[in-house]
Amino acid sequence: MAVAAQESRLSAQTDSLSDAAAVPGQKSSDCKSPDREFPDYELIELLFFGYRDFVGEPDQALAAFNFGRAHHRVLHFVNRQPGLTIAGLLDILKITKQSLARVLKDLIESDHIEQRAGADDRRQRLLFVTPCGGALAEQLAHAQTRRLARAIKAAGGREPVAQFLTHLIDSEHRMQVMGEVMGERMGEVMSATGRGRP
Amino acid sequence: MAVAAQESRLSAQTDSLSDAAAVPGQKSSDCKSPDREFPDYELIELLFFGYRDFVGEPDQALAAFNFGRAHHRVLHFVNRQPGLTIAGLLDILKITKQSLARVLKDLIESDHIEQRAGADDRRQRLLFVTPCGGALAEQLAHAQTRRLARAIKAAGGREPVAQFLTHLIDSEHRMQVMGEVMGERMGEVMSATGRGRP
DNA sequence: GTGATATGTCAACATCACTGACATAATTTC
DNA sequence: GAAATTATGTCAGTGATGTTGACATATCAC
Numbered sequence: 227m228a229v230a231a232q233e234s235r236l237s238a239q240t241d242s243l244s245d246a247a248a249v250p251g252q253k254s255s256d257c258k259s260p261d262r263e264f265p266d267y268e269l270i271e272l273l274f275f276g277y278r279d280f281v282g283e284p285d286q287a288l289a290a291f292n293f294g295r296a297h298h299r300v301l302h303f304v305n306r307q308p309g310l311t312i313a314g315l316l317d318i319l320k321i322t323k324q325s326l327a328r329v330l331k332d333l334i335e336s337d338h339i340e341q342r343a344g345a346d347d348r349r350q351r352l353l354f355v356t357p358c359g360g361a362l363a364e365q366l367a368h369a370q371t372r373r374l375a376r377a378i379k380a381a382g383g384r385e386p387v388a389q390f391l392t393h394l395i396d397s398e399h400r401m402q403v404m405g406e407v408m409g410e411r412m413g414e415v416m417s418a419t420g421r422g423r424p
Numbered sequence: 425m426a427v428a429a430q431e432s433r434l435s436a437q438t439d440s441l442s443d444a445a446a447v448p449g450q451k452s453s454d455c456k457s458p459d460r461e462f463p464d465y466e467l468i469e470l471l472f473f474g475y476r477d478f479v480g481e482p483d484q485a486l487a488a489f490n491f492g493r494a495h496h497r498v499l500h501f502v503n504r505q506p507g508l509t510i511a512g513l514l515d516i517l518k519i520t521k522q523s524l525a526r527v528l529k530d531l532i533e534s535d536h537i538e539q540r541a542g543a544d545d546r547r548q549r550l551l552f553v554t555p556c557g558g559a560l561a562e563q564l565a566h567a568q569t570r571r572l573a574r575a576i577k578a579a580g581g582r583e584p585v586a587q588f589l590t591h592l593i594d595s596e597h598r599m600q601v602m603g604e605v606m607g608e609r610m611g612e613v614m615s616a617t618g619r620g621r622p
Numbered sequence: 623g624t625g626a627t628a629t630g631t632c633a634a635c636a637t638c639a640c641t642g643a644c645a646t647a648a649t650t651t652c
Numbered sequence: 653g654a655a656a657t658t659a660t661g662t663c664a665g666t667g668a669t670g671t672t673g674a675c676a677t678a679t680c681a682c
Contacts, residue, residue, distance in 0.1 A: 327631075
């Protein structure tokens with residue numbers, strides 16, 4: 227009703243902002259100009275909803291311990307990279323020392339993670355999961371793996387999915403991330419006190 | 425498209441084989457216990473890092489407006505579903521009225537979103553993006569679309585990715601989400617005052 | 623010994639989520 | 653037409669997670 231007329235008026239003014247503001251119908255799906263591609267709203271939203279459920283499942287399980295998503299991330303990476311240092315963890319998570327300290331304190335007090343002084347550098351606090359923490363980390367990872375397996379099956383293969391996710395990462399970070407994700411493959415056999423990330 | 429579907433179906437059979445062989449870059453191929461599968465840490469982490477960068481880019485752009493991720497989500501869905509109601513938005517975002525009220529207030533005061541009384545039910549506040557808000561929403565969506573396009577290219581096709589993300593969603597929610605994501609496709613031609621979500 | 627490094631900690635603050643309670647207006651129902 | 657229901661607004665309080673900046677301590681490296 228009055229709405230369409232209003233928008234027409236408004237869009238007439240904002241001609242300079244042209245394409246973006248040539249709004250009335252929001253877009254023109256009929257004209258598929260190659261220079262001005264229509265946003266891929268579908269995938270944007272599927273990624274939103276998919277990720278939400280993906281992390282929502284662990285979130286629920288962690289709520290029983292009064293843990294949140296931040297605890298999960300710390301527990302996950304310490305489980306993955308035994309002997310990880312504080313600095314290493316900060317570099318992976320890209321959060322501040324204080325944010326980490328809070329959740330790490332919880333995890334240590336609840337006996338899910340333990341610290342040991344570094345063998346070579348005794349300033350460092352090497353982080354390890356306890357049996358209890360390792361079990362929890364694995365349990366959560368298994369649930370997520372089951373979900374991933376289902377999704378991979380629907381996708382028709384794991385490799386396209388891995389490629390997709392890898393290239394969702396900023397190209398500047400990609401190599402660093404790959405190193406972290408794949409790290410265990412290379413330096414698998416290490417002494418427990420050896421560094422997780424040299 | 426049809427090609428992708430065919431490929432999915434065809435490769436579905438060989439997947440169990442290829443995956444079983446390809447995935448376990450993680451664990452060694454020595455012990456492949458079927459009951460106790462090794463967690464897919466790689467994908468879990470790629471999803472974490474990939475999603476972080478995917479939402480990180482909009483986050484940066486929104487910081488200039490003193491907006492956060494919550495503002496982005498609201499702006500996105502209102503842009504996508506013109507005439508969306510408060511209740512509809514709450515149902516999509518799965519947050520509380522208060523959480524929504526805060527960011528919505530910001531978006532309305534900054535002239536990115538506007539409200540109008542419902543035509544049939546005047547209790548409802550139908551939400552619309554302003555030209556300004558629509559432009560911002562589109563700009564952000566375009567940046568994310570470029571990133572997705574790159575990742576899709578690496579994956580070798582869009583359909584597997586869409587399937588993967590769709591099946592990452594809890595099966596109980598999937599249909600509802602599909603309805604929201606695909607909604608615009610079906611009820612494309614609507615008057616501006618028509619409901620976004622009947 | 624001096625300076626850099628790894629970590630711990632404190633105070634203060636912002637964002638985004640939550641709960642519960644209550645108010646208002648419009649619609650629906652009987 | 654009164655009563656119940658619905659859609660929304662709003663207030664007060666809380667919690668989780670992130671931020672900055674400053675400062676303390678132990679250890680290493682030269």
